[in-house]
Amino acid sequence: MNTIQAYRFALDLTPRQERVVLAHAGAARVAHNWALGQIKAVMGQRAAERTYGVAEADLTPATGWTLPALRKAWNSAKDEVAPWWRECSKEAFNTGLDGLARAMKNWSDSRGGKRAGRSVGFARRKTKRRTTPSVRFTTGAIRVEPDRKHVVLPRLGRLALHESARKLARRLDNGTARIMSATVRRDGGRWYVSFTCEVQRTPCVPAPPASTVGVDLGVKHLAVLSTGEVVANPRHLAQASRRLRRLARRQSRRISPDWRVRRAESKRWEGTRRALASVHARVAHLRRDGLHKLTTRLAREHGTVVVEDLNVAGMLRNRKLARHIADTGFAEIRRQLTYKTQWSGGQLIVANRWYPSSKACSGCGAVKAKLALSERTYTCTTCDLTLDRDLNAALNLAALARNVADDRSGRESLNGRGADRKTPLAGLVAVKRLPGTAPAGQTGTVPPQGGATDRVRTKAH
Numbered sequence: 282m283n284t285i286q287a288y289r290f291a292l293d294l295t296p297r298q299e300r301v302v303l304a305h306a307g308a309a310r311v312a313h314n315w316a317l318g319q320i321k322a323v324m325g326q327r328a329a330e331r332t333y334g335v336a337e338a339d340l341t342p343a344t345g346w347t348l349p350a351l352r353k354a355w356n357s358a359k360d361e362v363a364p365w366w367r368e369c370s371k372e373a374f375n376t377g378l379d380g381l382a383r384a385m386k387n388w389s390d391s392r393g394g395k396r397a398g399r400s401v402g403f404a405r406r407k408t409k410r411r412t413t414p415s416v417r418f419t420t421g422a423i424r425v426e427p428d429r430k431h432v433v434l435p436r437l438g439r440l441a442l443h444e445s446a447r448k449l450a451r452r453l454d455n456g457t458a459r460i461m462s463a464t465v466r467r468d469g470g471r472w473y474v475s476f477t478c479e480v481q482r483t484p485c486v487p488a489p490p491a492s493t494v495g496v497d498l499g500v501k502h503l504a505v506l507s508t509g510e511v512v513a514n515p516r517h518l519a520q521a522s523r524r525l526r527r528l529a530r531r532q533s534r535r536i537s538p539d540w541r542v543r544r545a546e547s548k549r550w551e552g553t554r555r556a557l558a559s560v561h562a563r564v565a566h567l568r569r570d571g572l573h574k575l576t577t578r579l580a581r582e583h584g585t586v587v588v589e590d591l592n593v594a595g596m597l598r599n600r601k602l603a604r605h606i607a608d609t610g611f612a613e614i615r616r617q618l619t620y621k622t623q624w625s626g627g628q629l630i631v632a633n634r635w636y637p638s639s640k641a642c643s644g645c646g647a648v649k650a651k652l653a654l655s656e657r658t659y660t661c662t663t664c665d666l667t668l669d670r671d672l673n674a675a676l677n678l679a680a681l682a683r684n685v686a687d688d689r690s691g692r693e694s695l696n697g698r699g700a701d702r703k704t705p706l707a708g709l710v711a712v713k714r715l716p717g718t719a720p721a722g723q724t725g726t727v728p729p730q731g732g733a734t735d736r737v738r739t740k741a742h
């Protein structure tokens with residue numbers, strides 16, 4: 282199985298190396314801003330000509346905004362725009378132009394309705410202040426040194442790693458990985474190199490292939506598994522909130538930069554900014570570590586993992602919930618499970634957004650019309666089953682996998698767009714919404730018919 286995978290390592294750059302990397306990142310910005318200026322000028326020119334009534338065929342020819350077109354334009358203009366271009370690798374300019382080509386494509390696709398998700402705005406100029414410095418190398422000498430503690434990149438030379446690159450080096454040595462590109466970027470005050478690799482993974486079978494686990498995600502507990510296990514929510518952001526508040530307060534008392542009065546920031550202000558950034562980076566790292574450990578374990582120990590299709594974007598619009606939801610990383614759990622179950626040879630089933638996992642009884646299948654948030658214990662009025670609310674939901678999700686398995690053995694249950702079109706399943710008949718299922722990444726679209734806001738509330742505690 283061939284996959285594209287990234288390997289990221291922290292770097293220990295010397296001050297001199299850092300200056301060279303920053304120069305390359307600056308060169309990327311220059312190329313990006315120049316090309317953006319050209320595109321905008323031609324677009325403005327054509328718009329003006331149209332208002333004069335110039336025929337469509339006689340307009341100034343439009344500039345292409347694909348990467349080859351931008352590169353060609355840049356190469357013919359670089360002597361004038363950036364006479365110093367020889368000081369930087371051509372990959373630096375390519376980084377900037379590639380970013381612009383993608384931005385323009387996303388914008389035009391979004392306008393033409395070809396792109397899902399939120400609408401994408403027009404590309405903006407990159408400024409030193411606003412942009413994360415980064416440069417990507419796609420050609421030239423890119424390798425990991427035999428000592429596994431250094432990497433070699435074009436122009437930058439031999440860079441020391443902060444950690445061992447053994448995981449990637451092993452794959453490179455036995456020929457199961459090929460480096461396609463290397464990106465150097467700064468993140469939270471630290472430099473990283475990220476290798477995009479084509480990796481040959483040996484297909485494997487999860488330990489017990491028949492094992493199924495339902496995962497109910499929440500804020501009170503990060504996850505409740507149908508096995509009865511409760512994964513606590515570490516709340517890393519809340520843990521750090523005192524330090525963050527204190528640092529922010531300290532920063533507010535120091536002299537910040539102000540472009541209106543041309544005031545530069547003080548060294549002390551810059552120091553607190555750095556301290557704040559490192560606390561945020563630490564929170565992000567702790568969260569990432571915990572999520573990876575959870576999803577790897579789920580994918581390795583179970584053949585089938587069932588999660589809900591949560592409306593994370595919708596929940597993030599709820600001001601009271603947003604911080605807590607963002608601190609748990611629901612969407613990230615789903616994303617990681619999608620590829621990790623593939624790697625481990627298992628499957629991920631995503632329950633339809635309107636599948637009543639919380640309201641249905643895991644014993645008899647009766648569905649409650651209402652279930653208040655405060656009810657932490659589920660009590661069935663039909664069969665008197667009493668159990669923890671989240672465990673009940675997890676059991677319902679696990680049961681869904683069995684229904685899917687039965688269903689798949691029979692007939693095709695998904696239509697062309699992946700939407701569910703099967704008849705009600707026995708045992709779950711009193712459901713307003715049918716227990717629709719779809720394989721991960723192909724969740725069917727169902728017209729919203731209530732229940733959505735309620736669902737947000739259900740996940741709140």
Ligand SMILES: [Zn+2]
Pocket residue numbers: 642643644645646647661662663664665666
């Ligand atoms: Zn019941």
